[in-house]
Amino acid sequence: MMKFKELGLSDDLIKILKNQGISNPTPIQEESIMFIKDGHDVIAEAQTGTGKTLAFLLPMFQNMSPSIDKIQGLILTPTRELAIQITEEAMKLTEAKDLNILAAYGGKDIGSQLKKLKSNIHLIIATPGRLLDHLQRKTINLENLKTLVLDEADQMLLMGFKNEVETIIKYTGKKRQTLCFSATMNSDVKKLAYKYMKDPKVVAIQKKEVTLENIEQFLVETTDRRKLDDLCKVLDKDNAFMAIIFCRTKRRVDELEVKLYQRGYNCKKIHSDLTQSKRERVMKDFKNTDIQYLIATDVAARGLDITGVSHIYNYDIPESAEAYIHRIGRTGRANEKGYTYLFVDPKDKRGLDMIEKGIKFKIPIQRD
Structure with missing residues (x-):
């Protein structure tokens, strides 16, 4: 296994990583950092939880200069939560190199962003809508950009x-x-990447084995009418430490939060229709274990790396095996035991077959 030093990172960056308890690069970091540091375009396929954020942040920090009065780095990300997470990671690295960072996303006061832009900004982490707003206002100039992620x-x-x-x-x-980082490299992603890249290096990290031995998966056979009662039965039996309950749509999330709250469960919802301040507050409360059950859509939970989640409840069946993998992969981390439940009614049979085929595992039925 390579060390960060062999990847050409500065001693200051390596020291910051060491202070965070990170001593060895993950496979995606080992494969990508040198290419990025040397100025190559990169297409990287890697899932959440593989260390991909540092795979692009570290070489970007290595290559950016605090003395250049220009925006040198731009990271585009689909959701506000991801923008916040990446910003938190980047801020930790500023101890090694004094770079000014701006997080630009919807729901955050644009006035404070405009004020910050009056000083020298080196790196911007943004969602597309808010960044476009700035570009059209001519408050951000990307002509001297070194690296786009x-x-x-x-x-x-x-x-x-x-x-x-x-x-x-x-x-x-x-x-x-x-640089293009993606959990899946479908034809749309490839088309976009190759359209704007010059001779990119391709890095693909093999997906982790899904049926990890520290995740116990269960199937709950139910009907639409019985589903809420069956969920509550399982919640009462488990009394999970921290759990995420997944629904397919924002409307389903809204409905389930009301019903569970009425039954006395300590729960809060998260989806893209909530204000940014409310989403941040919910996530903070969940991370601090003030909330026991987080009710979420796939999009809202995408990229969220929360330690301590003991249970995942798939109240609605996910649309693909890959979505199922993303959901259950949020538990059973750091050698802790994780438990997942998939609630299916008769009309979900096709979806269940597809998931079991995709994970190469027959999910056992939960018995009373």
């Missing part, structure tokens, strides 16, 4: 940001380095 590119396209991303790229200089 498209993070969670598949999700960005899925959420309909293709036009915004392409418009943003037009504001950047031709000499920029482009």
